[in-house]
Amino acid sequence: MTAVNAPEYSRFEAFGRCLPSLERTTEEVVSGTPVSARALLMLTGIRRRLACDVDAGECAEQLALSAARDCLSKSRYDAADLDVVISSAIFRSDERRRLSFEPSVASVIAREIGSTAATCFDVSNACAGMFTGILLLDRMIKAGTIRRGMVVSGEHASLITGSARQEIAGLRDLQLASLTVGDAGMAVIVDGSTDAADRIHAFEMTTSAAYASLCKAMPSDETAGLVMHTDSARQQASERMQIGVSLTEDVHARAGRTPADPGFAHSIYHQNSVQFVERVHAMAEGIFHPTSPEAPAIVQDFGNTGSTSQLLTFYEHFRRGTISPGDTIAFAPSGSGIVIGHLSTTITHTKV
Structure with missing residues (x-):
């Protein structure tokens, strides 16, 4: 594809999701801490959240990989059709409970799903990470440098909850937000748009x-x-x-x-x-x-x-x-x- 015939717009082509297996109520999360469940519920409205079962091997990489596979199962494209794979997770944990930086999570996922020719890289932009990846794909598609790509993220945010439960001193503690997080994996394929309906x-x-x-x-x-x-x-x-x-x-x-x-x-x-x-x-x-x-x-x-x-x-x-x-x-x-x-x-x- 060249810039001459590049599409003017991009679109969301398919979505995939993976959820971890554990559910934790607010009462369970604050148990043993100085924070009351009633107070946290009043402040946030959060009743429960999902969390990785690390003993079963659930982690950021696994959530991302499963979400990517789910996305491809619905897409008109095969993994080999992807020009770019971008991973945008904040917490890059593997099945051995380690934080991973090399090789890139995107390259690991691309290899596992069979997208061997795709350009792969990770981006890190906090909770705006997936949209940062989508922005990059949107601009590359409209520039004509790629035809389509995937953004994927597996968030193992509950890693910080364990530390907060041990260290938090009360409602005014700067770790209070760590008691509100949950885990999930999402993936999306973006390609060129030919119809205003998408x-x-x-x-x-x-x-x-x-x-x-x-x-x-x-x-x-x-x-x-x-x-x-x-x-x-x-x-x-x-x-x-x-x-x-x-x-x-x-x-x-x-x-x-x-x-x-x-x-x-x-x-x-x-x-x-x-x-x-x-x-x-x-x-x-x-x-x-x-x-x-x-x-x-x-x-x-x-x-x-x-x-x-x-x-x-x-x-x-x-x-x-x-x-x-x-x-x-x-x-x-x-x-x-x-x-x-x-x-x-x-x-x-x-x-x-």
Whole structure:
């Protein structure tokens, strides 16, 4: 393919998912800690979350590989048809409970699924990782340098929960967010769009690095595990959210419309907590929409699954029928960094 005949738009062609086998209630997670289940439930709305069974070999790589295979089982393409495979997980754990950096997770997955000729690389952009990979595929497809590719992520975020349970001192502890995470694997194939019924209409992302210190993951100084320190109050302050408002306005202005124009059936936000989704949605409604689109959520039963959270939300609600074929959806990816994005898409014939 050359830039001359490159498509003007890309689309989501197929989705795949893998969920781990363990379920942990909020009561189980906070057991033995100074944090009460009632308080955490009131703050987050999270009742339960899924977690890897490490004794059974479940890990980030396994979740990602299973999601990739599930995605290919629905796709019109074979693994050999993929030009690029991108892995975007935050926590890259293997079956031996090690964090893996080399070889790239993408290359391991590509080899296992039979995509031997694909260009493979990992990206790391916190909870916005999958959308970062999608942005790269979108730009490469529209530039004519590739025809199609896969973004895959297996999140083993519950690694930080164990450390937090040993170290947390109370509700004001910076590790409180570590008690809200869940595990999941997601994969998506992106290719060129020839029909407005299946199309990524607009997509931009931006980073405000001045706020990068508000959420950091690192080895623990107290235990043998990983920890994540998150200043949620400052990270979710109104002035930070205004970055997303400005970006959304800019994306729509380039398309010759405004965010208040009708057409969006759903707005899907990062699944930090039930309260976060409701707050961001109310803010968007007050600024953009007299009658706002629906804001599907799954965080109450899945926890915050990191880079997979928004695509998993779409997947679950599409399978349940609360998102219908032909709906136009606004994704608002966000992550530590701070990373903010806006993607508008119509999904009709995509395989889910």
